[in-house]
Amino acid sequence: MEYTIQVLIVEDDKRIAEINRRFVEKVEGYKVVGIATNEQEGKELIEVLQPDLVLLDIYFPDMNGIQFLKWIREHFANIDIIMITAAREIDTLKQAMHGGVFDYIIKPIMLDRFTETLVKYKEYFYKMHELMKEKELIGQEEIDQLIRRERTFGDADGELPKGIHRLTLEKVLAVVKQYRDGITAEEVGKLIGASRTTSRRYLEYLVSISQVTADILYGSVGRPERIYKLKR
Structure with missing residues (x-):
């Protein structure tokens, strides 16, 4: 928990x-x-x-x-x-x-x-505590993730593509980080209170900037689904 x-x-x-x-x-x-x-x-x-x-x-x-x-x-x-x-x-x-x-x-x-x-503080808090438990030394990339927290997606919505808003984007990314085994656009939408189409748009944007990866899951019934995971 x-x-x-x-x-x-x-x-x-x-x-x-x-x-x-x-x-x-x-x-x-x-x-x-x-x-x-x-x-x-x-x-x-x-x-x-x-x-x-x-x-x-x-x-x-x-x-x-x-x-x-x-x-x-x-x-x-x-x-x-x-x-x-x-x-x-x-x-x-x-x-x-x-x-x-x-x-x-x-x-x-x-x-x-x-x-x-x-939302930013929570991400920082969990990341810092995770690092403290896992290691004694830290790399530059991890330092940048902690210190430059406001610059992850640019300092203003104006720097993002049309239809992508920073606060919603950070909510989507926070959800993906919690599901290490992957999550679908529909599941993300339910968790943040958005439609499947909206959540997929944000997820695909995260894929395009190499923050998230997408794989195809072939179920036994129905069409294949895209599963989104945090990029390692």
């Missing part, structure tokens, strides 16, 4: 915290294990729960999120952080990036943008 990523939300506005919780739990593989609304609660919950990921605001009545980020880095270096904030100052962004945040999302949150980040 696949590990569920444990998330702590640190946000002083309870209404926004609840919205963020619902957004997170719409994405398979995540669970919100706590919500903190101030510095004391945040530190206590991090110490007790030690989550995998913290969603952190910057503006609080009793603290600054950047300072809280530094505290997390000092005491819990393995916890990942996504900033979710109204702060638009370039210096604040720079400090957050120096603190090693996975992403920096401006409020108000757009669901598609947030979901895109969570």
Whole structure:
């Protein structure tokens, strides 16, 4: 059974915290294990729960999120952080990036943008843990897959062929990665809530860019089916 990523939300506005919780739990593989609304609660919950990921605001009545980020880095270096904030100052962004945040999302949150980040983070999280279990040394190609996660399919939908959208493409690829023995377009469509035709279009695009391979499966009844697998 696949590990569920444990998330702590640190946000002083309870209404926004609840919205963020619902957004997170719409994405398979995540669970919100706590919500903190101030510095004391945040530190206590991090110490007790030690989550995998913290969603952190910057503006609080009793603290600054950047300072809280530094505290997390000092005491819990393995916890990942996504900033979710109204702060638009370039210096604040720079400090957050120096603190090693996975992403920096401006409020108000757009669901598609947030979901895109969570899909990317989940892929990064599983890949990192898989590598840590399998080996001590890592190659350049694997490093590039981890660090250049936003460039896998280009930085914007405009760089993709017409009818191919990055978020859907990443969902399709994430499904294929889970089925090492292969999966059909129809099965992918059911899992992502799309038609067989749509899922096949995305799968064939992944084949064309050498991310996925396609084989023909000849069943005892009916027409042959294309089986898609992650390229090794």
